[in-house]
Amino acid sequence: MDKRIEKHEAEFGAASQSPVRAEGVIAFLKSLTLARLPIFGCAGFIAFLFLANLWNFAVERDWPKLRIRSASPLAGVAKPKPAPWTFDAFLSGETQKAVSINLGRMSPVFPISVRAKNQLVFSLFGGSAAPGVVIGRNGQLYEQFYIDEFCARDGAFDSARLGAWSSTLRDIQDMAQAHGKSFVYLISPSKAARYAEVLPRSAPCAARATVMPEKLAPYRAALDESYVRYVDGPALIAAEKPKQPIALFPRGGSHWNSVGGALAMRDVTRALPASPVGVLDFTSAPAPEAVGTDRDLLDLLNLLWPDASYPTTAIGRAGEKGDCARAPRLLALGGSFLHQVLAAATLAPCPPQIDYWFYMRTEDNTIELGHYRRAPGDASNGERLAATIEELDENLAGADVVLLEENEAGIATTKQVGHLAEALRRSH
Incomplete structure (x- = not known):
């Protein structure tokens, strides 16, 4: 391990003393960053969804107008019922189920995900994915x-x-x-x-x-x-x-x-x-x-x-x-x-x-x-x-x-x- 560190330090020192080698290191670092951009983008998107869901869950009851919403909300989707916060409901799993449903529907990407699935069913199979509509x-x-x-x-x-x-x-x-x-x-x-x-x-x-x-x-x-x-x-x-x-x-x-x-x-x-x-x-x-x-x-x-x-x-x-x-x-x-x-x-x-x-x-x-x-x-x-x-x-x-x-x-x-x-x- 010590020898590898010494080798990198030596290379870096040499690179810092040589403009040509310094440019090569910078180019390498740029290419490495660009290669990892999709990973960074996915991680950022997941972090955004996580934070957006937490925000929506926090403001849903008292300040619903502050929710982060899709530009095209779904039609005919009933508002999720509040999660029951009782000991019996928690033991039966009712609380966990309600929370997961609420968090899922509060997600800004929920509407477009539903529309994409419904469009696929409609376009490929000529069917309706909407309950009660034929x-x-x-x-x-x-x-x-x-x-x-x-x-x-x-x-x-x-x-x-x-x-x-x-x-x-x-x-x-x-x-x-x-x-x-x-x-x-x-x-x-x-x-x-x-x-x-x-x-x-x-x-x-x-x-x-x-x-x-x-x-x-x-x-x-x-x-x-x-x-x-x-x-x-x-x-x-x-x-x-x-x-x-x-x-x-x-x-x-x-x-x-x-x-x-x-x-x-x-x-x-x-x-x-x-x-x-x-x-x-x-x-x-x-x-x-x-x-x-x-x-x-x-x-x-x-x-x-x-x-x-x-x-x-x-x-x-x-x-x-x-x-x-x-x-x-x-x-x-x-x-x-x-x-x-x-x-x-x-x-x-x-x-x-x-x-x-x-x-x-x-x-x-x-x-x-x-x-x-x-x-x-x-x-x-x-x-x-x-x-x-x-x-x-x-x-x-x-x-x-x-x-x-x-x-x-x-x-x-x-x-x-x-x-x-x-x-x-x-x-x-």
Whole structure:
């Protein structure tokens, strides 16, 4: 060892005395550094990820806006639940599992890693790596929930449930009218049922999709027998489908497009007695690119290069605004299909202030309730407000129009019917 040290010292001393040899040593050191740059780069990247994860974990609970985020966060990924810091949870491994999941999702490279994997599955195999989203024929995207419901239809129905449901809707209509409010019930359509011809070939009912039993006939009969004022969205789509140059359900979306929603809102305003918002008329044109709910399933695929250039629509006002003494107030309760309907309502002759009570199915199959308010003429989601019983009662008291929506996939089973009936009974 001592001899080698002495040799290097001698060489260095000699090199320091010779410009030529000194330049050779410097060149050698540079080449050695360049050769190791990839190692240094990888080590630096790993250190950055480690420190970024620690930082994100530290600020997540109290200062979430300080997190280091990806420029393109993932769509539809539920926020990780906080790790349980109890002795029992630690012994069972629940704490360690939650911490590892949270750290993984907090990593700035997590989104791009997921997108890269999803793009590989989509591009090479034509498949979906997003839970609950499936790819049908001609690239049509569907939610698995709606396919499962459609393929399970056998024409049977529970007459007792049907009778109780239609009776409750009639009670809602009577109570609303007693308080001087107009009421309309809306059935929204399911893409799986209304565009069944392009279901994925793997769907259980793909071979018989176009000859499935008609589910809604007894529901329509019950509504007619109870004299409930309603708009039949599935029948509207069936009637308009051959007339429209652009499909009423966009390729990358689960919901009807702006024209589908506007057709439904037009029928709602026609059904209202002495409609305080006036009767809707609208114009339509092809949209340059799919946005919003027209690409909700495409967004859930979380691809690196999503193609949103498929045909869809944009709507506009037809005619001038009405002479309105004040903005009417519309209370809408239902699911996500109401978004396009309420966007169309902003183009009515007297655009209303809209309180939208939104019932959404979560990852664990529960129902989450939100409340959004749109100012007259505001076609966006609006401002999110408290979703309390007191707030609902206050909205109901001030409403001129009450719109209640159920999708055909869950008709007579959703919570909004009962919630509205209870709120009206409280107001008596």
